Amino acid sequence: MDELKAQEAVFLQTLLSRHHDPLLLTRCACGKHNRKIGCSDCLDSELLCRQCWLDKHRTMPTHWALIWNATDKFFEKSDFCRVRKNAVIGLGHHGQRCRDAELGRTFTLVDSNGIHATALAFCRCPTADGQRGAPEFQQLLRTGIFPGSIKEPETGYMLGVLEYYRQLRSQGKGSAYNFVHVLRRMADPFFMGSVPVCLSITWTNTGGKSQCMWKRHASSACRSHLVASPDQ
Structure with missing residues (x-):
């Protein structure tokens, strides 16, 4: 305990430094946009532009995005689907949106790091029996999400x-x-x-x-x- 007490100032300074990133507003590695978004759940996360952040988190949609608020000068916690307009969690294609998918559906997703207001796009690829995609509850289960209902689920639990x-x-x-x-x-x-x-x-x-x-x-x-x- 004495050793910890002696380093108290270092602990405090280091933890506070996590709220600042020298890469903020610099050009993203993609070369298209500026870095504005971090992640509260990734280890030693890198600031990215909106599109790069979404691409990196296609299979980690319950990670919280930390979006730079230029007006109030702080990182604002946000859900995956609020990072960019029309962003959705794609099912059936390893995080990518199915090319035959309909518009995203509002969906509440519960994980150990909180309750997320998000949106899903179900796979609509033709199946062997002529259906447009597997049943929605089955698609959720395959993804690792327990559906809140069988018909048109709107809530799911990791x-x-x-x-x-x-x-x-x-x-x-x-x-x-x-x-x-x-x-x-x-x-x-x-x-x-x-x-x-x-x-x-x-x-x-x-x-x-x-x-x-x-x-x-x-x-x-x-x-x-x-x-x-x-x-x-």
């Missing part, structure tokens, strides 16, 4: 956050209420009202199987989703 909550309940008996509020604060610790949805989670045990109940509360609807999980 498999990692579901497993994290399952382990939390198994090991620490953590409160579902507190877990939801942590997710909301991870998205925005100061203005939680701006977070797109409010989730509540309850666990039940039916027939020897644990089940997780996620409830999505929106301004116009309240839906419940039942997810079966392995025995604990």
Whole structure:
């Protein structure tokens, strides 16, 4: 502890230096635009222009973008699809948008680093049975997103956050209420009202199987989703 106390000023100065980057507003490596966007989740992230940032994060859409606010002079936290107009998360093509895709659909995506207001573009490539793409819920599952509903899903949960909550309940008996509020604060610790949805989670045990109940509360609807999980 004494060693840490002796380096307190260095720790503080180094952590504060993370909010400044000498590459800010210099030309991006692509040579087309200036560097304005960093990432709060990448290790030692490099400032990039909008398009390069999107290209780098095609398969990491829940990383928070840090966009330079030229008016107020600070880096503003933002979702993937707010980095650039019409930016969407493409399914079925390793992060790229399907050439036959329709317009992006507003989608709420929940991960361990918060609740994201984003947009998805589903794959519409013809299938062997003549359909325009696989069922949407199946496309989400293949991507690693658990759908909030079978028909026209508007909410999804990264498999990692579901497993994290399952382990939390198994090991620490953590409160579902507190877990939801942590997710909301991870998205925005100061203005939680701006977070797109409010989730509540309850666990039940039916027939020897644990089940997780996620409830999505929106301004116009309240839906419940039942997810079966392995025995604990």
